[in-house]
Amino acid sequence: MEDLFRSYWWLLFPLGFFVFGAWDRWLAYKRSQARLDLLRAYTSQGKDPPAELLKVIRDTELDDVDDDEYAWGERRRHMRRRYRSPYWALRTALVTGAVAAGFWLAAEYAGPASDYWPFRLVAIILTCVAVGHGIVAVLSYTLRGR
Numbered sequence: 001m002e003d004l005f006r007s008y009w010w011l012l013f014p015l016g017f018f019v020f021g022a023w024d025r026w027l028a029y030k031r032s033q034a035r036l037d038l039l040r041a042y043t044s045q046g047k048d049p050p051a052e053l054l055k056v057i058r059d060t061e062l063d064d065v066d067d068d069e070y071a072w073g074e075r076r077r078h079m080r081r082r083y084r085s086p087y088w089a090l091r092t093a094l095v096t097g098a099v100a101a102g103f104w105l106a107a108e109y110a111g112p113a114s115d116y117w118p119f120r121l122v123a124i125i126l127t128c129v130a131v132g133h134g135i136v137a138v139l140s141y142t143l144r145g146r
Contacts, residue, residue, distance in 0.1 A: 086137055090133075092137075093131075099126055
């Protein structure tokens with residue numbers, strides 16, 4: 001059993017991302033349920049909800065859509081422009097390059113000589129991705145005004 005945890009410690013990260021993603025979706029569901037309950041309370045009394053309340057609910061729903069990276073809401077065009085910006089490409093190139101550097105270091109300082117090849121393979125792939133994003137960042141900076 002101890003060997004199982006020693007060999008597969010890295011599985012804690014994807015499992016943690018899954019748990020926190022599910023928690024975030026559950027909290028978003030509870031927020032939307034609270035908004036619907038508030039609107040139901042007004043309609044059950046036969047009253048129209050105030051315009052200010054509807055505006056606040058609409059704005060918070062749009063903010064939730066902006067926070068969701070897989071959203072297909074009303075601000076889709078705005079999100080698409082933000083991801084195409086030169087800043088986004090440069091940031092992606094730098095982060096991917098830093099992760100690639102970490103894998104190059106792991107390949108260099110791996111234990112026996114037979115253990116370095118998976119790190120080196122991931123490092124090569126991430127270096128290519130970082131260089132590609134760097135090229136996109138440079139081109140988007142130079143061609144931005146056209």
